Amino acid sequence: MTQQTLIRAAVVALLVPTFALTACSKSNQDQAQNAQAQLQQANKNLEQAQQNLAEAKQQAAEAKAAQEKQAAQKKVTEAEKDKAEAKQKQSEAKQASEQKTRQARSEARNQAKSESKPVCSDCGTISSITPIQRNAQHGSGVGAVAGGVAGGAIGSQIGHGAGKTIAEIAGALGGAYAGNVAEKHIRKVTVYRINVAMDAGGTRTVTLNSADGISTGTRVRVEGNNLAPLH
Incomplete structure (x- = not known):
């Protein structure tokens, strides 16, 4: 094996760990980013859950308040009904x-009667x-006397003897009657018409010459056409 080959093999041996470390570092970075994203999402989910919980509590409170209000209104209605029935x-x-009371009073009055x-x-x-x-019912006699005198005087002027005497008598009688009638129409008297409310019901009227x-x-007390005071 040549020296150049050995050098290449050494370089490759040095670079392989480096690449491995680089790949491992990149993998750890991706995992950290994923974990950060998951944490953020979890925080969002937690906030949403807390918001939902608050809304649920609010709705529950409103529902409870509505139920309590309904129950209170029902009690008020029942109380008003009881009050109306009692009244x-x-x-x-x-x-x-x-x-x-009226019946007792009526019975008492009937019993008293x-x-x-x-x-x-x-x-x-x-x-x-x-x-x-009104006109006097009876003359005082003055008119009859005056009429008789006048009638006799007139009769004395009629006829002679017995006829004259008869004429004087007739004149005197006629004059007396006429004088009495005339006196009744001329002379007025005061009488009193008295109305009496009777205990038994109705009214009776009595005419008296005096109201003393x-x-x-x-x-x-009504006694015919007279009144007798009660004491």
């Missing part, structure tokens, strides 16, 4: 109590007194 029962109880004294059919209370002027001793509100 209705209270109203019904009040109406029943008022009805019982049945136990009270009989109503006086002729008794009542004066509700009004109205003064009224009575007034509106006086308790009286």
Whole structure:
């Protein structure tokens, strides 16, 4: 083997380890780069997972809050329903109590009426007194006397003897009657129309010549066309 061949063999022997080291270094560098890329991807995945977890927690909290709100609203609705039912029962109880009270009062009034004294059919209370002027029903006699004198005087001028006497008598009688009638139309009297509200119901009217001793509100007993005050 020549020296040149030996030199070449030595050079090759030196270069082979170098190439091997270079290849190994490149392989380690690629692995490091791959590991770095995987780490970055893992970090991204972790961030995404944390974000998803936060969103899930937020959604869970919102869902829980919605459920709690719904449950609270349901309780409010039930409370309002219970309140309405209680109010209705209270109203019904009040109406029943008022009805019982009215019924008791009615029964008490009926019992009191049945136990009270009989109503006086002729008794009542004066509700009004109205003064009224009208012609006198009876003459005082003055008109009759004056008419008789005048009629007699006129009769005395008629006829002679017995006829004259008859004429005087007829004139006197006629004059007296005419004078009495005339006096009734001329002379006015005041009477009082009195209305009485009867205890038994209705109204009775009585006409009196005097209203002394009575007034509106006086308790009286109606006796025919007269009134007797009750004491």
